[in-house]
Amino acid sequence: MTDTKVYLLDGGSLVLDGYHVYWNRGPGGEVRFPVYSILVEHKDGRFLIDTGYDYDHVMKVLPFEKPIQSKDQTIPGALALLGLEPKDVGVVVNSHFHFDHCGGNKYFPHAKKICHRLEVPQAANCQPFEHLGYSDLTFSVEAAEARGQAEQLKSGQTKANTTFEGIDGDIELAKGVKLILTPGHSIGHYSLLVEFGSRKPILFTIDAAYTQKSLETLCQASFHIDPVAGVASMRKVKKLAEDHGAELMYSHDMENFVTYQTGTKFYG
Amino acid sequence: MTDTKVYLLDGGSLVLDGYHVYWNRGPGGEVRFPVYSILVEHKDGRFLIDTGYDYDHVMKVLPFEKPIQSKDQTIPGALALLGLEPKDVGVVVNSHFHFDHCGGNKYFPHAKKICHRLEVPQAANCQPFEHLGYSDLTFSVEAAEARGQAEQLKSGQTKANTTFEGIDGDIELAKGVKLILTPGHSIGHYSLLVEFGSRKPILFTIDAAYTQKSLETLCQASFHIDPVAGVASMRKVKKLAEDHGAELMYSHDMENFVTYQTGTKFYG
Numbered sequence: 370m371t372d373t374k375v376y377l378l379d380g381g382s383l384v385l386d387g388y389h390v391y392w393n394r395g396p397g398g399e400v401r402f403p404v405y406s407i408l409v410e411h412k413d414g415r416f417l418i419d420t421g422y423d424y425d426h427v428m429k430v431l432p433f434e435k436p437i438q439s440k441d442q443t444i445p446g447a448l449a450l451l452g453l454e455p456k457d458v459g460v461v462v463n464s465h466f467h468f469d470h471c472g473g474n475k476y477f478p479h480a481k482k483i484c485h486r487l488e489v490p491q492a493a494n495c496q497p498f499e500h501l502g503y504s505d506l507t508f509s510v511e512a513a514e515a516r517g518q519a520e521q522l523k524s525g526q527t528k529a530n531t532t533f534e535g536i537d538g539d540i541e542l543a544k545g546v547k548l549i550l551t552p553g554h555s556i557g558h559y560s561l562l563v564e565f566g567s568r569k570p571i572l573f574t575i576d577a578a579y580t581q582k583s584l585e586t587l588c589q590a591s592f593h594i595d596p597v598a599g600v601a602s603m604r605k606v607k608k609l610a611e612d613h614g615a616e617l618m619y620s621h622d623m624e625n626f627v628t629y630q631t632g633t634k635f636y637g
Numbered sequence: 638m639t640d641t642k643v644y645l646l647d648g649g650s651l652v653l654d655g656y657h658v659y660w661n662r663g664p665g666g667e668v669r670f671p672v673y674s675i676l677v678e679h680k681d682g683r684f685l686i687d688t689g690y691d692y693d694h695v696m697k698v699l700p701f702e703k704p705i706q707s708k709d710q711t712i713p714g715a716l717a718l719l720g721l722e723p724k725d726v727g728v729v730v731n732s733h734f735h736f737d738h739c740g741g742n743k744y745f746p747h748a749k750k751i752c753h754r755l756e757v758p759q760a761a762n763c764q765p766f767e768h769l770g771y772s773d774l775t776f777s778v779e780a781a782e783a784r785g786q787a788e789q790l791k792s793g794q795t796k797a798n799t800t801f802e803g804i805d806g807d808i809e810l811a812k813g814v815k816l817i818l819t820p821g822h823s824i825g826h827y828s829l830l831v832e833f834g835s836r837k838p839i840l841f842t843i844d845a846a847y848t849q850k851s852l853e854t855l856c857q858a859s860f861h862i863d864p865v866a867g868v869a870s871m872r873k874v875k876k877l878a879e880d881h882g883a884e885l886m887y888s889h890d891m892e893n894f895v896t897y898q899t900g901t902k903f904y905g
Contacts, residue, residue, distance in 0.1 A: 386665055388656040393766060393859055397654055397665055497855045497868060498661060587765045591661055591859060600765060 372566040373411050373545055374637035377629055378447035380404040380421030381438030383469060390579055390621070392591040401435075402621040404469050405631070406444065407573060408451075409563060413543040414459040417480075418561050419575070420444050420473030426505045426521075427468070444473030450632050455480075462548065463533075464575040465555035466492045466512070467592070468505035475507045475523050478530040482508075483542070485550070485557025486535025491594075492516075502555070502592055509533070545570075551577035551606060553599025554590060560606055562615060565637045570615040577602045580622035640834040641679050641813055642905035645897055646715035648672040648689030649706030651737060658847055658889070660859040669703075670889035672737050673899070674712065675841060676719075677831060681811040682727040685748075686829050687843070688712050688741030694773045694789075695736070712741030718900050723748075730816065731801075732843040733823035734760045734780070735860070736773035743775045743791050746798040751810070753818070753825025754803025759862075760784075770823070770860055777801070819845035819874060821867025822858060828874055830883060833905045838883040845870045848890035 382403050387395045390402070407418040421444060427436040440446045448454060455476040463471050463484045474482075492503040493515035506513035506521050510528045513519050537557075540548045545564035552558050554576040561573040576592075577599070578584035584607060589599040610617050619625055630636060650671050655663045658670070675686040689712055695704040708714045716722060723744040731739050731752045742750075760771040761783035774781035774789050778796045781787050805825075808816045813832035820826050822844040829841040844860075845867070846852035852875060857867040878885050887893055898904060 386656060386663075388654060388665065388859075389661060393657060393769075395654070397656065496865060498857075498864060501661075589766075591656075594865060595863070596766060597764060597862060 372637055373409065373563065374635045375563055375565075375571065376408040376410070376451060376633075376635045377631045378406040378408055378417075378421070378444065379442050379631040380406055380444075380447070380469075380473075381424070381436060381442040382623070383422065383427070383437075384433075384435040389591045391583065391586075391588045392593070392596070394586070394588050400623075401437075402579070402623050403626040404621070405626070405629075406447070406473070407561060408448075408458070409543075409546055410635075410637075411543045411546055415453075415457060416460045416462060416542060416546060417458045417477070418462045418573070419464050419470040420461065420476070422469040423472035423475075423505055423507070426472060426507075430504045431468070431501060444476050460542075462542065462559070463488065463508065464560070465558045466508060467502040467555065467576070470576075471508040472505050474531075475526065478525060478527075482531070482533045483536060484533045485552075485559060486537050487557040488555065489533055489535070491556045496594060499555075499594065549606070549609060551575075551602035553577065553595050553597070553602045554593050556594050558602070560602075562609065562613065563636075564613075568637065570613045571618055571636060572606065572610045572613070572615040573618050573620070574606050575620045577606050578619055580619050581617070581625055582622075584617065584619070640905055641677065641831060642903045643831055643839065644676040644678070644719060644901075644903045645899045646674040646676055646685075646689070646712065647710050647899040648674055648712070648715070648737075648741075649692070649704060649710040650891070651690065651695070651705075652701075652703040657859045659851065659854075659856045660861070660864070662854070662856050668891075669705075670847070670891050671894040672889070673894070673897075674715070674741070675829060676716075676726070677811075677814055678903075678905075679811045679814060683721075683725060684728045684730060684810060684814060685726045685745070686730045686841070687732050687738040688729065688744070690737040691740035691743075691773055691775070694740060694775075698772045699736070699769060712744050728810075730810065730827070731756065731776065732828070733826045734776060735770040735823065735844070738844075739776040740773050742799075743794065746793060750799070750801045751804060752801045753820075753827060754805050755825040756823065757801055757803070759824045764862060767823075767862065817874070817877060819843075819870035821845065821863050821865070821870045822861050824862050826870070828870075830877065830881065831904075832881075836905065838881045839886055839904060840874065840878045840881070840883040841886050841888070842874050843888045845874050846887055848887050849885070849893055850890075852885065852887070
């Protein structure tokens with residue numbers, strides 16, 4: 370591993386109402402959207418940002434989101450396409466702990482784990498309107514126990530192997546791999562900026578902007594804890610992309626996602 | 638005027654999607670809901686809390702809310718049913734400045750005006766997601782000019798006769814007439830508690846809880862600036878109603894509204 374490469378791990382898709390994708394704006398009606406995780410191969414190691422959703426969890430708790438996920442779209446399946454296994458990933462970062470960003474954390478007991486310092490406490494003691502967002506608690510024994518959901522935990526999960534390093538502010542994870550604090554959607558949400566040797570940077574909005582239209586219209590998702598912060602975060606992302614000449618990639622934008630490189634293709 | 642009386646001024650109805658009435662919960666689909674203002678006849682004078690929506694404004698700016706409003710459901714019309722004119726109202730209080738709560742303010746240039754100290758500045762410089770909420774700016778020359786909407790203003794409206802006394806915290810407007818600070822839906826939202834000589838108090842949630850179901854499920858409207866504060870305000874309203882043995886009345890709850898006394902009937 371010399372030059373940084375980014376692989377997108379296709380995680381399948383889900384459905385929301387348009388009023389959820391575009392807060393108070395819509396139009397209403399079913400919108401199917403992609404879910405993916407971001408694998409960064411860097412000279413300092415492999416970093417996985419987010420881990421998608423767990424099909425069984427969604428079918429049990431939020432079946433109305435109508436998950437479609439093939440075996441290749443699970444975390445182990447998507448890694449296998451690259452000839453990798455979960456144990457080959459050294460660091461897992463969660464942008465936040467909504468169920469569609471942490472469902473595969475359970476495959477990485479060995480990995481170092483990083484998130485914003487407020488995200489685990491929030492998942493453990495969330496607002497009434499966040500219960501479904503923070504419904505897959507398999508990423509943290511502490512959060513699962515606090516929410517009375519210890520039965521979700523898998524054999525072998527312990528406090529020790531589900532403990533996170535809590536960070537705050539903008540952080541350089543490795544040279545050219547930057548976590549950009551973009552709260553609003555969740556209390557400690559992070560976006561991701563990756564710089565390369567030979568192509569322009571990519572700024573992954575993650576859920577600061579589900580889609581290109583979200584960012585262009587400053588219309589956040591209806592899932593949020595602080596919409597004023599959400600607007601400020603979208604403005605921060607826009608400015609950062611301009612300042613760095615970065616390509617923007619969105620988390621849940623099917624129209625753009627179908628043009629993204631997935632599987633064995635990569636950016637870098 | 639000896640014992641306090643409360644008249645509800647029926648202001649017609651509007652339509653929203655169920656996902657707007659019940660944030661992220663729904664179900665979706667059209668919901669027609671009532672709009673009304675609250676006239677308090679008190680030994681110290683007549684207080685009007687909120688002034689409904691202006692039909693022409695809604696048809697021009699938000700026609701998709703499908704207003705239905707008869708002449709008797711305008712502010713002058715509803716007052717006329719009681720043998721009153723706008724000039725008979727000495728004090729106008731706005732719970733907040735969303736268009737369906739301030740559309741009739743223009744009829745009260747003579748009245749003393751009261752609102753939370755942050756509401757006029759917010760209407761004048763609102764978040765992108767608040768533009769439609771704060772779209773009728775006829776209540777304030779200052780706000781209309783700041784938003785470049787001076788053409789909305791009516792002949793005779795001046796800064797002097799559209800200036801508000803800004804308040805903060807819980808305030809006793811007159812003996813037994815209490816404004817209860819319940820932010821979240823808007824930055825300086827107020828609910829209203831009225832005590833009577835001979836019946837139990839009434840706590841008007843106003844938009845801290847559109848409906849009884851909203852309050853029971855702690856599910857605020859999708860229109861809000863601070864949903865964490867919104868939940869805290871709902872809890873405050875619930876506790877206050879319990880502590881005072883108060884009857885709860887909701888702002889936009891058609892099922893309950895049809896049981897409320899309107900027209901010449903009153904509470905007290």
